Amino acid sequence: MGPLKNNNKRTISQEAFEVVVKENIEDLDMDPNEALQDAIHTLTLQGVDLSGIVTCIPGVTSVNDNPVIQCLDQLKELVDHNDSNLKEIVNVLDNLCNLCSVQDSSSNVSIAMRNGGLDLLISICSKFKLRQRVLVSAFKAMSVLITDIQSTEIFRKNDGPKIVMNILSECSEKIDVVNSGFAVVAAAATGNEVVKDLFMDLKVDELLVQILGGKNKDGLRHPYDAIRVLLTADDGRVLASQVYGYARTFAKIGITESLVGALHQGISSPNLISATIALKAVAVNDEICRSIADNGGVDAVLKCIDDSGEQSNSAVARACCSLLSKLAGSDANKSSIVQKGGMDRLIKLSFRLSEDPSVLQEIMSIICTLSLRSPGNAASAVEAGAGDFAIQAMQKFPAAPQMQKQSCLMIRNLVAVFDMLVFCEIAICALGIFWHVVTSILLGNGIEKIIRKAKENHESCKDAATDALRDLGLDNYNV
Incomplete structure (x- = not known):
């Protein structure tokens, strides 16, 4: 979750900002660039939040020259026409996503949000809910725009959870839609307890078990991210989070079996680290930790730890050691880990990855x-x-x-x-x-x-x- 914006910060409209620049030019006889920089500097000193403002010079440049604004205008025009070219919509969505994904793109994200970009993307998903290519591109752009509590609230107020869940339920066999859709779930649930609760009410847990228990899981990553986020107490506004109960619900309906199954695929699995982190989030009590062990979780983690050392894969080693540490919180699992040669295997790992203090710390x-x-x-x-x-x-x-x-x-x-x-x-x-x-x-x-x-x-x-x-x-x- 991004930092919460200071609610005491003053805001300004695009029109008002342009008026300040124009006054600098006409009343103070500044050249256009100087007028623009002075307006930005003065308003910032006054505590005005300029995020989302297109910093243009009236008479020289226009808001409409901004590439993000151009994308949003094109999308509005295309969506308004029933005979719209779906390929063109996809291209514009991809362009918007790229503009808001590049390094130092926070200003582009703010501009898109201030100008109704997220509302527009949600309406596109609702209108084209059976168009796979449009959905994938819209979901990708949406997950990029949802970055803080304000954006997750816009998502909630626009009925985003229900719209996304309906699409995911109808397209549960379409891997690209599932993956990009759960990226939205993860982004929207980050830092927002109310959104987590809405997704749980919409049975996101049952859908995740169904998808991760299916045969075609290659290429999936974001469903695992969604589990981690849904089970993380990260909303500072809430005194008592419900995520502990959510974890027990996930475990009760069989998510541990699916996640342990991903671990059994071994170090070559592209989902290994994501599944390991998700499983750690589910393991909130002794009963669940023992259940994971009963399903072969300890054996699978120890095997992955051995392989990560042999292949010098620090990322896998860290993730698996972190999970094993969580599972070791159960006294029954402690004995099992030691009996399976856990101590010797951990020390061997420390030799193999002795140059990485983050791995040593986990060991x-x-x-x-x-x-x-x-x-x-x-x-x-x-x-x-x-x-x-x-x-x-x-x-x-x-x-x-x-x-x-x-x-x-x-x-x-x-x-x-x-x-x-x-x-x-x-x-x-x-x-x-x-x-x-x-x-x-x-x-x-x-x-x-x-x-x-x-x-x-x-x-x-x-x-x-x-x-x-x-x-x-x-x-x-x-x-």
Whole structure:
């Protein structure tokens, strides 16, 4: 979601802006270019929002010379004629999309929005709802224009959710329409809880399960994006988001099976990262995490992690490690991951992608979660080489604050002293020996100095570093 516009900002009409420029020329005897720049500068200093204003010079250039305005005018004229050339409509839609997609195109998007571009695109979709080529181009342009809360509200007020869902339901076998249509769903639901709710009321969850459970999924990406957005609490205006309930609804009707199926296609699948991110968004509680594992999700993720290391694919490694960390939040899954050689596989990945601190950070997060309240898993991590991994990574990337922090958290979980009352006398003794050996090795390899350096250099590491030093048994941990 783009930044919310300041509602206190003053606005100005296109006509009023041109009047200011004209007065600069006629009353202050400025040359046209100077008059234009002075108008922009003065109005900006006065707190006037000029987004969407076509900065033209009256008598020299015209609003109608702007390519975005020209596209909108052409579309209005074409749509008004029942015998319109559909190919021409598609060409103009594609041109509009390109104008609003290029780098630094925010002014073009603002101009299109201010001049009714989104309203026009929604009406085109409604009028040409069975014309596949028109729909694909209109959806692509629409997803580019929907960038903030104002545009998502325009989409909502124009009955956009219902129009788009009706089209997607009727064209569920047409991959191009489905893909571009769900790009609109993702854009419109971003940062707007009300729009999310409308899509859920229109059974978007059932449609997504149907589409992702079908045979023809090649080329699909945006349905996965839509799941992620629908299940993300990103509307700052809402105190209590409903997305947790939406995730349970998605899981109940079988979305996890479809998403895990995409993971089983392996690292060569173009949908792997998108499906992994979507599955992480669905995994909101222990029951769903266990269900994902029961459907082979842990096996699939571990296999993808192995393959990402072999192929040096950091993007896949990050996404899969992030998902595995979420799944490891379930105690049942923790045991399964460790039993399947998870610790060794993660350390092997750290060697293969040792130049990418973002991947190392994700690996540390998993080991941290696996070791939480689990001395056995902590021992497995240490045996696999987690201690050396932490030391080497912190020394290699001293300027990576998030990785430094995650390393401190992982070290703390590896050496934390657990509630002794839950263990028998023999277990207490074994735990004590384990803690002493591990801390001695880590301290002997200079971990104290490394953690203190992270604490000193990065404010975000302060608390995690203090806790790690304390659980390593150091008296001056708070210094």
